[in-house]
Amino acid sequence: MSDYLRLENVSKTFGGIRAVNDVSFALKQGEIVGLIGPNGAGKTTLVNVITGVHPASLGRVIFQGEEVTRQKPFQAARRGLARTFQIVQPFPEMTVLDNVAAGALFGGSPEGLAEAREHAHRHLAFVGLDPIADQPAASLTLPNRKRLELAKSLAMNPKVLMLDEVNAGLNTGEIDTALDLIRRISERGITILLIEHLMKVVMSVSQRLLVLHHGALIAEGEPQKVVNDQHVVEAYLGEKFAKRLKEMGHA
Numbered sequence: 720m721s722d723y724l725r726l727e728n729v730s731k732t733f734g735g736i737r738a739v740n741d742v743s744f745a746l747k748q749g750e751i752v753g754l755i756g757p758n759g760a761g762k763t764t765l766v767n768v769i770t771g772v773h774p775a776s777l778g779r780v781i782f783q784g785e786e787v788t789r790q791k792p793f794q795a796a797r798r799g800l801a802r803t804f805q806i807v808q809p810f811p812e813m814t815v816l817d818n819v820a821a822g823a824l825f826g827g828s829p830e831g832l833a834e835a836r837e838h839a840h841r842h843l844a845f846v847g848l849d850p851i852a853d854q855p856a857a858s859l860t861l862p863n864r865k866r867l868e869l870a871k872s873l874a875m876n877p878k879v880l881m882l883d884e885v886n887a888g889l890n891t892g893e894i895d896t897a898l899d900l901i902r903r904i905s906e907r908g909i910t911i912l913l914i915e916h917l918m919k920v921v922m923s924v925s926q927r928l929l930v931l932h933h934g935a936l937i938a939e940g941e942p943q944k945v946v947n948d949q950h951v952v953e954a955y956l957g958e959k960f961a962k963r964l965k966e967m968g969h970a
């Protein structure tokens with residue numbers, strides 16, 4: 720597999736804060752890669768850089784051989800670089816269906832609203848929300864809002880999907896359902912970058928891990944190796960946590 724999405728020496732500063740510091744990595748097509756690190760490590764900022772929300776201060780973003788460093792969010796969406804938001808913010812007055820149709824239109828593929836709604840039904844069926852397609856988005860529970868967010872990003876017809884804490888606040892059963900969806904999305908050939916604090920979740924689906932700390936990439940590679948890396952244990956996991964992972968058979 721060749722590089723699909725590549726970051727070369729990317730930095731992002733906000734005033735005096737270097738949120739992302741000289742980060743380089745590549746994703747291969749169809750991979751599931753976990754992006755982990757403490758609060759404030761720069762994970763969301765990295766996704767914002769890739770999707771053109773906050774363009775890189777330094778460095779380059781290359782997607783399918785084309786430099787896309789200065790792209791706008793709508794251009795990123797049209798290229799197939801889609802993301803979910805950590806804080807889920809649907810259009811509350813709009814129906815579940817039209818929230819997803821809006822995603823489809825933002826992604827740029829359907830001809831008009833009727834076609835966008837048709838696409839939306841398909842994505843809602845995939846995440847299990849089609850029975851409540853006509854309800855206002857404001858009425859949804861947290862797990863259903865997360866599913867709606869997923870359906871919206873799928874409606875953009877993504878090639879790379881960046882999932883920002885899609886499991887936060889969910890119970891064990893709901894997480895299992897979300898994991899099943901992530902695996903099924905990956906089976907479609909969509910590359911997934913999974914930002915996640917729940918190590919059990921990260922370890923069960925990721926083929927590779929990237930670890931950010933104070934904006935810098937401190938480790939990268941096979942999940943089992945990365946969680947045993949002393950630097951990662953010190954910066955993020957803690958000895959106790961690493962031991963627990965080992966007992967669970969993940970390390």
Ligand SMILES: Nc1ncnc2c1ncn2[C@@H]1O[C@H](COP(=O)(O)OP(=O)(O)OP(=O)(O)O)[C@@H](O)[C@H]1O
Nearest residue numbers: 733736737738756757758759760761762763764765
């Ligand atoms: N728009 C912004 N303006 C100023 N500072 C920002 C902005 N966005 C992020 N930061 C700062 O950049 C750093 C990295 O934040 P970021 O949200 O990317 O971390 P994170 O790893 O996603 O954290 P968390 O796990 O808590 O979501 C933090 O110090 C944050 O305060």
